[in-house]
Amino acid sequence: MLEELDIKNFALIESAHIEFEKGFTVLSGETGAGKSILIGSLAFLLGGKSGTEQIRAGCHEAQVSGVFFLENKETFLWLDEHGIESEENRIIIRRVIRDNGKSSAWIGGTPVTRVILSEFSAFLVDIHGQHEQQSLMKVAEHRRYLDIYAGIVGEVSSFTSIYNQLVEKRKILENLNSNESERNAKIDMLNFAVSEISDANLKAGEDEELEAEENRLSSFEKLYADIEEINSAFEGEGENGIIF
Known part of the structure; x- marks a missing residue:
């Protein structure tokens, strides 16, 4: 049920605030009184098409x-x-259209797209026009009408609840199976590492020996490079080089 409607700078309306009582409400007035603008603002709020022409002149x-x-x-x-909370069974919807053509919408403080807004609004309001009837044009609503006609709304609700539980259980099972596969893969990797370490026949102090060997080989490479440089110098002067 719509309880309050607040409009600012929409079409010809500078500012309007309307409160609706529970029950049947009629908006009446002469042609041009603004009834269509009120309906248009509500349609805009519920996810209808938007355009800069809806902005009041000068705003x-x-x-x-x-x-x-x-x-x-x-x-x-x-x-x-959708992770949105209501407050005391009430929700606030807000939508804005700017002069650059961009529009924004919020449901209970959460920013949403126009598609999501329209999806949620279908639960709240149904606008009947002379040449259109919103909900009948939405394929997603057809099954709900069929369920109502068949008198099985309660059964469908129970089935939906059970089905959602089944989907959740399947997710838990998939996670368990996935965790077991990851655990087995990690065990195989660790077993391989243990096998490689065992085959290497490592002994205490071996890393120090290897480091010393690396330093010795590095010194040898430097010494060999120095000798090569000396030999090149002697050959350039026509003398016999030093050969090892």
């Missing part, structure tokens, strides 16, 4: 927000799935 942005009282169980499930 940089238009903003519409609404407070909704939640009663549908599916609505709470949707919010849980």
